[in-house]
Structures are given as C-alpha cells and as structure tokens.
Amino acid sequence: MDDEFDKERFLKEFGRDYGYPNAPHNIDEIRANDFKRLKDVIYLDHAGATLYSESQMQGVFKDLSSTLYGNPHSQSSCSLTTSDIVGEVRRQILSFFNASPKEYNCIFTSGATSSLKLVGETFPWSSRSNYMYTMENHNSVLGIREYALRQGAAAIAVDIEDITESNAVSGAKSVVKIVPHTVQRRGEADCGKIDETSETYNLFAFPSECNFSGLRFNLDLVNSIKEGSYQIPGTSPTQSGHWMVLIDAAKGSSTCPPDLSKYKADFVVVSFYKLFGYPTGIGALIARNESVKLLKKAYFSGGTVAASIADIDFYQRRDSVEEYFEDGTISFLSIASLHHGFKVLNTLTMPAISRHTNSLASYVRNALLKLKHENGNCVCTLYGINGPESLFDSMGSIISFNLKRPDGSWFGYREVEKLATLSNIQLRTGCFCNPGACAKHLGLSHSDLVSNIEAGHVCWDDHDILNGKPTGAVRVSFGYMSTFEDAMKLLNFIKSSFVPQTTHNIFGDKPSYSATEGVERISRYFLKSITVYPIKSCAGFSVASWPLSNTGLLHDREWLLKSFNGEILTQKKVPEMGSISTLVDLKLGLLIVESPRCKEKMQIELTSAQCIGKREVMEIHSQRYEVGGYWNEIDIWFSNAVGRPCTLVRSYAVQNQTRSNSEQCIAGMCRDVEARLNFVNEAQFLLLLEESVSDLNKRIRSKLHNGSLNQPAEVNPMRFRPNIVVSGGKPYAEDGWKSLKIGQRNFKSLGGCNRCHMINMTSTAGTVQRSNEPLATLASYRRLKGKIYFGILLRLCDFIDQDAWISVGQEVIPNTD
Numbered sequence: 001m002d003d004e005f006d007k008e009r010f011l012k013e014f015g016r017d018y019g020y021p022n023a024p025h026n027i028d029e030i031r032a033n034d035f036k037r038l039k040d041v042i043y044l045d046h047a048g049a050t051l052y053s054e055s056q057m058q059g060v061f062k063d064l065s066s067t068l069y070g071n072p073h074s075q076s077s078c079s080l081t082t083s084d085i086v087g088e089v090r091r092q093i094l095s096f097f098n099a100s101p102k103e104y105n106c107i108f109t110s111g112a113t114s115s116l117k118l119v120g121e122t123f124p125w126s127s128r129s130n131y132m133y134t135m136e137n138h139n140s141v142l143g144i145r146e147y148a149l150r151q152g153a154a155a156i157a158v159d160i161e162d163i164t165e166s167n168a169v170s171g172a173k174s175v176v177k178i179v180p181h182t183v184q185r186r187g188e189a190d191c192g193k194i195d196e197t198s199e200t201y202n203l204f205a206f207p208s209e210c211n212f213s214g215l216r217f218n219l220d221l222v223n224s225i226k227e228g229s230y231q232i233p234g235t236s237p238t239q240s241g242h243w244m245v246l247i248d249a250a251k252g253s254s255t256c257p258p259d260l261s262k263y264k265a266d267f268v269v270v271s272f273y274k275l276f277g278y279p280t281g282i283g284a285l286i287a288r289n290e291s292v293k294l295l296k297k298a299y300f301s302g303g304t305v306a307a308s309i310a311d312i313d314f315y316q317r318r319d320s321v322e323e324y325f326e327d328g329t330i331s332f333l334s335i336a337s338l339h340h341g342f343k344v345l346n347t348l349t350m351p352a353i354s355r356h357t358n359s360l361a362s363y364v365r366n367a368l369l370k371l372k373h374e375n376g377n378c379v380c381t382l383y384g385i386n387g388p389e390s391l392f393d394s395m396g397s398i399i400s401f402n403l404k405r406p407d408g409s410w411f412g413y414r415e416v417e418k419l420a421t422l423s424n425i426q427l428r429t430g431c432f433c434n435p436g437a438c439a440k441h442l443g444l445s446h447s448d449l450v451s452n453i454e455a456g457h458v459c460w461d462d463h464d465i466l467n468g469k470p471t472g473a474v475r476v477s478f479g480y481m482s483t484f485e486d487a488m489k490l491l492n493f494i495k496s497s498f499v500p501q502t503t504h505n506i507f508g509d510k511p512s513y514s515a516t517e518g519v520e521r522i523s524r525y526f527l528k529s530i531t532v533y534p535i536k537s538c539a540g541f542s543v544a545s546w547p548l549s550n551t552g553l554l555h556d557r558e559w560l561l562k563s564f565n566g567e568i569l570t571q572k573k574v575p576e577m578g579s580i581s582t583l584v585d586l587k588l589g590l591l592i593v594e595s596p597r598c599k600e601k602m603q604i605e606l607t608s609a610q611c612i613g614k615r616e617v618m619e620i621h622s623q624r625y626e627v628g629g630y631w632n633e634i635d636i637w638f639s640n641a642v643g644r645p646c647t648l649v650r651s652y653a654v655q656n657q658t659r660s661n662s663e664q665c666i667a668g669m670c671r672d673v674e675a676r677l678n679f680v681n682e683a684q685f686l687l688l689l690e691e692s693v694s695d696l697n698k699r700i701r702s703k704l705h706n707g708s709l710n711q712p713a714e715v716n717p718m719r720f721r722p723n724i725v726v727s728g729g730k731p732y733a734e735d736g737w738k739s740l741k742i743g744q745r746n747f748k749s750l751g752g753c754n755r756c757h758m759i760n761m762t763s764t765a766g767t768v769q770r771s772n773e774p775l776a777t778l779a780s781y782r783r784l785k786g787k788i789y790f791g792i793l794l795r796l797c798d799f800i801d802q803d804a805w806i807s808v809g810q811e812v813i814p815n816t817d
Contacts, residue, residue: 003488010363010484017355018484023348027356027483035481042425042489046479047211047251047398047432052277052341053481059340060278069336071329073303085336090322092342096253096350097268097286099260105292105321107285108330112250113140115269115285118325119246120144122295123203125151128241130202132156134217135181135436136210141248142436144205145184155184157436158232160206160221176221176230200241201294208252212437212475213384214361214398216252221245222263244291250274250283254479255354255397266291276341279334285325292321301327348480357397357478360487364399364476367491371499373406379499380404383441383473397478400441402470403498411498412464413474415786421757422776423493430459430472442470464786497779523729525812527742528690531723534591535648536560536679537570538580539763540721545807547586548745550800551676552684553723555584555606559591560679561638561646568620569646575761575768576642595641602637604630604648615652620679625651651678675795683750683793687734688722692790695731699777715774719759720791726812734792737814742806746797752789759790 011018019027031038034053043051070078072086090106097104109115120143125131131148133141135157145155159179204225209216222245224230244266247258254274258265268286273279287295300308300315304324308315317324345353371379383400403411413429420427431438439449452471457463463471476490533540536557547554561569561577571577576597583592584606591604611628618627627649629635635647675684697714717725724742726734737749755775762769778788798804 003485003492006488007484010359014359014363017359020348020352020356023352027481030481031483038481040424042423042486044425044427044476044478044482044486044490046254046482047274047475047477048428049273049280050254050275050277050479051481053344056276056340056344057278059343060337063336063340064333067336069332072332073329082332082336085339086330086332089335089338089342092339093270093284094286096342096345097249097257097260098262099286103264103289104260105287105289107287107292107322107325108335109283109285109326110281110331111283112248112269112271112274113283115267115283116140116144116246116248118285119203119267119269119295120147122297123147124201124294124296125153126198126200127152128200129153130156130241131205132158132178132180132202133205134207135159135440136212136215136217136434137205137207137436138211138248138250139433139435141205141207141246144203148203149184149186152186157181159440160217176224178230178232180232202241202243203246204243205246205248207248207250208258209249209256209396209398210384210434210437211251211398212432212434212473213400213441214396214477215384216256216394216396219247219258219263222247222265226264226266244294251398252396255350255357257350260286264288272338272341276344278341279331279337282331282334282338287321289321292325295325297325299327303328303330345480353480356480357482358394360478360482360484361395361397361399363484364487364491365395368399368401368494371495373499375406377406377408378404379494398475399477400473400475402473403494406500409468410465410470412786413470413472414462414464415783416474416498418757418786418788419497419779419783420493422772422779423489423497424772425490425493427490428475428477429464432472432475433459438472442473444469444471523733525726525728525814527724527806527808527810527812528727529717529725530806530808531718531721531725532556532584533721533723534559534582534584535580535593536568537574537577538582538593539578540718541581541583543808545805548796548800548804548806550796551678552680552796555591556684556723557678557680559648559650561642561648564645564647566618569642569644570758571761572756572758574642574644575763575770578761578763578768580641593637593641597641597643598637600637602634604634611650618649623677625679627651682753684796685723685747685794686721686753686791687724687726687794688717688720688791689729689731689734690717690725690727691729692731692734693717693720696774696777696790699781700773703777715759719762719774720755722791724794724806728812733814735789736816737792738817739797740794740812740814742812743810745804745806747794748797750793750795752784752787753791753793754787755790 015021020030025033030053034055035051036054038051067081068078069082069085070076072079072082086108091101093106094101094104107115107118109118117140123144125148129148129151131145131153133145133156148155158181161177161179204221206217206221208219225243225245228243246267246269247263247265249258249268250271251274252258253270257270258268260268266288269283270286271283273282300317304318304327306316306318365382365385368380368382369378373379381402381404384395402413403416405411417427417429435449438444444452448467448469452463452466455463455466457466457471465471478486529542530544530546530553531540531542532546532553532555534555534557536559538561549555551558563569569577579596581594584590585592589606591606593602593604611630615626615628617624619625630648630650638648639645677684693715700714734749735752739746739748741747755778757770757775760771760773760775762771775788778790782789
C-alpha cells in the first residue's frame with residue numbers, strides 16, 4: 001500500500017475528526033512527546049487497558065513527591081489534605097458523567113468488577129425479583145446473577161430488537177422490544193421470602209459499549225426500562241415491581257461516557273485504567289442517591305462506622321453514603337493520581353477523543369471489508385456492524401473480526417495473534433470475557449458451546465477453531481493516542497500475512513525429487529551432530545556417539561523440574577532454565593548439572609540411590625508417568641538455579657495414555673501416542689537439516705540488509721533444540737521424508753515440528769534475551785494453517801533390546817515413499 005496516498009485519502013474523509021486540531025498539541029506531537037515507548041510497537045488493545053502518558057506520570061510523581069498525604073481516617077493536617085483531594089476527585093468524576101452531586105454519589109472501589117459485585121451482593125433481591133441483562137455483557141455483569149438466583153430471584157438474558165416511538169406525533173415515550181432467553185431459577189427452599197406487601201425491586205444491566213463488538217447501546221434504554229415502556233413477547237407490557245438500571249461503562253467511558261443528566265441510570269460502574277492507563281486497581285460506582293439507600297450491606301469495617309462496641313451487638317454506621325460502602329482505608333494515593341489522568345482527557349475533551357478514535361475505527365472497518373482474495377472471496381468477517389440503528393447509537397473504537405482463507409475456511413485467531421506479536425502488533429483474541437456476545441455474533445448454539453467445552457475449550461486456551469467454527473475473534477481497539485500509522489501497519493500486516501497475491505505452496509522451497517523408487521538418491525546425507533537434553537527445557541550436551549533406548553536417545557528428557565504446586569517448569573515461563581548446563585557421564589554413572597547461579601556443580605547418580613519415598617504417578621500431555629523425587633539438598637540446588645522453589649523428578653516408566661490421538665491433536669499438539677516417550681512434548685526425536693538452517697539465516701540476513709531488522713539475528717541450529725542435525729542435500733528436503741535410516745537403525749517421520757516463541761530466546765552469560773527472530777522470518781514462508789514448521793519429528797521403529805548406538809558421520813538414507 002502507498003501509505004502517503006492512503007493517509008491523504010484518510011485525511012480528506014476524516015481530517016476534521018482526526019488528530020485534535022483544536023487541542024494544544026496534535027496527535028503527532030502527543031505521540032512524540034508522551035508515548036516514546038511506542039516507537040517500535042503498535043498497541044491496539046485499548047479496550048483491555050489504555051496507556052498512561054509521560055506527562056501524566058510526571059504530574060503524579062511531582063504531586064506525590066511534593067505533597068504529604070496521610071490516612072484520611074484522621075484529623076491531622078496531612079489527613080485533611082487527603083480528604084480534600086479525595087473530595088475534589090469525587091466531584092471531578094461526577095462532572096465527567098455530567099451527574100449532579102445532589103443526585104449521585106461516587107463510591108470508590110478496586111475496579112468495575114468490584115463495583116458490580118457490590119451491587120450484586122447488596123441489592124434487595126427477593127423471590128419476586130428479576131435480574132435481566134443483555135446478551136452483550138461482560139462476565140463480571142453475568143456474575144451478579146449468582147446473588148439473584150441464591151435469593152430465589154429469576155435471571156433472564158435478553159436480546160433487544162428495537163426501540164420505537166409508539167406515537168411520535170404526540171410525543172409518546174419510546175418502547176423497547178425485548179426478546180428473552182430461558183428464564184433461570186434455582187428454586188432453593190426458603191430463599192428470599194418476604195412480606196407480600198413489600199416492594200419488589202428488579203435490576204436491568206447493559207453495557208454502554210459492548211467490549212466484544214464495539215456496538216454502543218442507545219441509552220434511551222435507561223429511561224424506557226425505568227418507565228416500564230418495554231414489551232416482552234407473550235407477557236403484559238408492564239412488569240410488576242420497580243426496575244432499576246445498571247450501566248457497565250468500563251469500556252464506553254474511555255471515549256463516550258454516559259450523560260447521567262439525560263439518562264438517569266441507578267448505577268454506573270467504571271475502571272480508571274480504561275480511561276487513562278494509570279492507576280490500576282481503582283474504580284468507582286456512581287450511584288443515584290435514592291437507589292443506593294436500598295442496598296443492604298451487612299459487613300462493617302474501619303471507616304464505615306461512627307461507633308461500635310466489641311463485646312455486645314452494637315454498632316452505628318456513618319451517615320455518608322461513600323463512607324458506608326468504602327470498607328477500610330481507601331486507596332487514597334491512587335485517588336489523588338486520578339486528577340492527573342482527568343487533566344489529560346479534559347485537555348483533549350471527550351467529544352474530540354470520541355471523534356478521533358471513531359475515525360480510525362471507521363477507516364479500518366471499511367478497509368477490512370474491501371479486502372478480497374484473488375478468487376473474489378472476502379478476507380474479513382466483521383462483527384456488530386449490522387446492528388439496528390434504533391438500538392445502537394454507533395460503533396465505538398473496537399473492531400472485532402475473523403479472517404478467512406481463499407477456500408472459505410477460517411484462520412484461527414491464535415494464528416493471527418501469534419503473527420501479530422512477531423510484527424510488534426499488540427492486540428487481543430478470544431471472547432474477551434463476554435460469552436453472550438461471542439456466541440451471538442459467532443452464531444454458536446448451545447450445543448456448539450457444550451461441544452467446545454467437552455473438547456476441553458476454556459478461556460485463554462489455543463482452541464481457536466473447533467468443528468470448523470471459530471471459538472472467538474480478533475479484537476483491535478483504538479485509544480486517544482492511536483495514530484493513522486498504527487491503523488495502516490495493522491492493515492498492511494493483515495494484507496501481507498493473510499491475503500496471498502498468488503497461489504503457491506507454503507513450503508515452496510521444498511525440492512522436487514526425481515527418484516521413482518522412493519529412496520532419495522540425489523544427495524548423500526550424513527549425521528552431523530547428536531544432542532541429548534537430560535532435563536526438560538535445560539541446556540543439552542553434544543556427543544560423538546550415543547546409545548538408543550525405547551524412549552529415544554538414552555536419558556533424553558528423563559528428568560524435569562516442577563513447582564511445589566505441580567506446574568511443569570519450562571523455558572517459556574522460566575527462561576533461566578536455558579542457562580543450566582547438563583552432562584551425562586555414562587562411565588561414572590552421573591548426571592552433572594551446572595548453573596551460573598550456583599557455585600558448586602550438582603552430581604546426581606543415574607541409579608536410584610538418591611531418590612526418596614515411594615514413586616508416584618503424574619500426568620503430562622495426557623500421558624501418565626511413574627516418577628520419583630530426590631533428597632531435599634538436590635531440590636534446594638535447583639530452586640537456587642531457577643530462582644524459584646521447585647523439585648526435580650525422574651521418569652521411570654511410562655503408563656497408559658489417557659486420551660486418543662485425535663483428542664491430543666485438538667489440544668494443540670499431535671503427540672506420538674504409539675511410542676514410549678519421556679518428558680517430550682510430541683515425539684522421541686527432532687531432526688534438523690543443516691542446509692535448512694543455512695537458508696533460514698540467509699533470509700534473516702536479507703531482512704537485515706533491507707532494513708527490516710534492527711540487529712543481526714543469525715541463529716545456531718542449537719536454538720531449535722534438535723536431537724539430530726543432518727548435513728547434505730538441498731534446504732527443506734526433510735519435509736518430504738517419510739522414513740530414514742541412520743546406520744542400521746530405522747526411523748519414521750511424524751511430520752513437521754510446529755515452532756513457538758521459545759526459539760526466539762537466547763541465553764548469554766546467564767542473561768535471557770528475547771527477539772522476534774527467527775520465528776518472524778519462518779512465519780513468512782513456513783506457515784501452514786496456523787502452524788510454523790521447521791524440522792521434523794521422528795520415532796524409532798526398531799525395538800531396542802541390546803546396545804544400539806548412533807554416531808556422528810554415519811550415513812543417513814531418507815525415503816520419500
């Protein structure tokens with residue numbers, strides 16, 4: 001794409017809205033001065049958390065370093081200073097929502113979720129109450145139904161199909177059409193029994209902006225629900241009891257906060273890190289005075305009582321609504337810091353922020369909708385763009401989508417996220433803790449959802465495609481500091497990564513074989529190196545020759561480290577493991593381990609003499625192992641080596657597998673379930689071809705020469721942790737090998753090895769460094785249906801019942817049949 005030409009067209013359409021033309025600083029100046037840390041990063045997860053500015057943090061630091069703030073539960077001068085700033089910030093927050101202090105209170109909480117929980121646990125539920133909420137709601141809003149159901153109330157998820165004027169000529173009120181889903185009741189005995197003459201209170205909850213799709217709800221919903229002017233098919237137009245309305249404004253407030261002078265919601269929840277990045281762990285419940293008085297709070301604490309007596313049942317609450325609900329000492333330093341965040345927003349103004357972010361989101365939506373494959377099929381499916389205008393005011397700064405291949409199959413969202421990360425683009429994938437909107441927009445039925453759960457799908461896992469359907473989506477979201485350049489880099493990334501301009505084989509560098517008999521005779525191959533990795537994820541050692549066993553190379557991945565809570569430690573989470581060197585001395589019968597964190601070597605006998613206690617069974621990757629631990633001094637050594645408490649265990653016998661091969665493939669790795677395995681992820685051996693590594697390095701050098709890389713990133717074959725490196729032939733010839741023979745031993749190829757970010761980590765002098773290479777380069781030409789392949793996995797075909805060795809220099813004979 002011609003970026004300059006595209007920007008010119010963009011400004012022609014959106015120039016009035018983009019970049020804060022009426023503010024003291026335009027968007028380019030804001031980015032250059034206040035967000036230097038974004039130099040090489042495209043941050044597009046502002047719906048998750050927006051970013052704080054440098055000037056904001058300088059203001060916070062200057063304030064906290066020059067003002068003495070004390071605990072507000074005192075009468076000292078520094079405490080009074082705190083009380084003054086807390087009161088000022090409360091007023092600032094109410095002003096932000098255009099809420100009169102005479103009508104609303106601002107109650108500080110630890111965040112929007114805490115505010116929602118406060119409403120749920122104190123709401124006056126009864127067996128006649130209803131908790132109604134739109135399908136487009138965050139899990140934190142859904143969680144309120146647990147309080148409702150436990151008190152015998154009904155919970156109802158609903159879709160809102162229309163908001164219409166019943167009589168526009170006479171000025172009649174708008175009527176909301178509600179389509180309910182299944183009414184949920186627990187029906188616990190004796191729950192929520194009340195006097196029949198008591199008032200019944202119902203609660204309706206919806207987001208001002210859906211954090212899945214970006215749809216902004218029409219806030220006329222507030223008045224329509226409170227006035228009872230809504231219709232549920234099959235029921236009477238007017239529902240019994242008083243309806244109260246809760247708005248989840250956690251996302252919507254960052255660009256378009258609800259105007260509480262027009263829409264008299266009873267409760268509004270907000271988290272401030274969504275608005276201006278810092279501080280986290282602080283939010284507020286904006287509560288209408290007459291509504292908050294109905295909330296029934298049981299617990300009292302420091303700051304919420306005027307008086308209490310320890311040895312009799314007596315306490316007297318404080319009169320202030322804020323003090324009544326704010327348990328303990330409020331986070332007064334965080335509250336004082338809010339002032340500096342609001343200063344940033346007020347300088348730009350919220351209408352300008354809304355216009356700015358919407359201009360970027362609108363441009364990207366339009367560009368994504370125009371993307372086509374060569375065969376004319378659409379690349380992108382956007383969610384939420386077809387909502388009825390009467391229901392939704394507009395689209396916000398969120399864009400939620402999935403991508404398709406030319407044949408109509410889906411790219412998994414994890415593939416998109418993985419490649420985006422390699423391009424320094426930060427976005428979010430999944431359902432974003434909004435299961436109702438996710439199911440609704442993706443068209444997932446109850447049976448689909450149950451099937452996905454039975455297949456093992458949970459939040460934040462890698463099950464992005466199940467039964468041919470996406471289980472979530474890709475979400476990008478813009479903030480007040482986002483730029484056109486951010487948008488263009490996103491679009492260029494999607495086009496270059498997911499819209500191939502010509503039809504080609506993803507493994508286009510694979511050589512063509514002229515042999516017809518199956519055995520490749522074009523080139524001769526030799527075993528270049530052998531590496532054994534005794535402890536999973538720790539460094540290995542190279543040998544000239546080594547014995548084979550029925551689990552692969554003798555002692556390969558025979559040990560592992562696990563935390564005291566049972567978590568398996570790997571370099572992905574504990575990069576320091578890469579600096580732990582290992583050596584197995586077969587003559588001495590020792591495993592010798594060294595670490596830069598430990599002065600002494602650790603020597604462990606290969607016999608079981610140092611093991612303690614009875615052996616236990618543990619499960620890894622759905623395979624059961626009989627394992628044993630070691631004496632305490634060995635565990636202490638390894639705990640010091642990795643910088644966290646852990647224990648060393650050894651595998652002695654492989655038990656039965658607990659799942660079928662197909663089930664394990666669903667879990668993200670097609671593990672070899674026919675062979676005996678030690679603590680390996682997928683197979684007994686990993687083989688690399690030396691010429692393939694050379695070709696990869698040539699491509700990396702080319703990127704460096706073209707200016708795509710900031711520093712040299714040539715990789716050593718050991719970066720990929722191979723057991724066997726073979727030399728000879730053309731790059732990527734190993735892709736076509738079905739089997740091979742090394743010396744007198746036969747091996748079967750199980751296909752390519754799917755690579756992860758672990759190959760981007762290097763350890764030098766005990767320091768772990770991360771980069772985007774070589775995975776970024778591999779992704780550009782070795783990607784197939786969401787996986788990036790390099791090297792092949794092998795299984796030993798021969799049963800080893802006596803000494804069997806492989807040696808460097810032996811001929812390797814591949815078979816392509």
